Amino acid sequence: KQEVTQIPAALSVPEGENLVLNCSFTDSAIYNLQWFRQDPGKGLTSLLLIQSSQREQTSGRLNASLDKSSGRSTLYIAASQPGDSATYLCAVDYTGTASKLTFGTGTRLQVTL
């Protein structure tokens, strides 16, 4: 069964701290992995997309890595800000159709002043 797990479920850090969110998946035959941000009661915003042939992607203060052999991805957030508070979801595309994504349950991040 293709499953995606995110640890921790919740995280609270003081402003300015660097942090790492973890995502693991059971089947390494993936097309890509995406990291999303979700604010309470809202839709998802795509942050980074890593194709299966890539090892990492960067956008501003965000860096995502992918290790297919170990079934892991990490999202690194540098110099966290209160505006980063949200739930972060990783999703794996096993079909190559940009759909039928398999999502983790998310990590709820709180950045405090």
Add this chain to the structure above:
Amino acid sequence: DAGVTQSPTHLIKTRGQHVTLRCSPISGHKSVSWYQQVLGQGPQFIFQYYEKEERGRGNFPDRFSARQFPNYSSELNVNALLLGDSALYLCASSLYGSSEKLFFGSGTQLSVL
């Protein structure tokens, strides 16, 4: 350019009723997908449509149906509503339905009483 738009934003129904949710993809996007997100969980895939054809279906009962129109907008229909259908319903679009970024709308919050 407008993002993915969904209507209505909120909806309250009673058990046994029928509901229709609507989605307009980003202009030029030909693939539309539907997801159900129960509180505290990651989104679960329901349907994908590409060029008006159903490309994929998740593990949902036949009470759930969808279609895509010539302008690429889409409808999700749910018959004989159950309390367990209460969730945030998300629509997502992509250009070609291949291994690419997925763009989500803000969702329709459905409450079944």
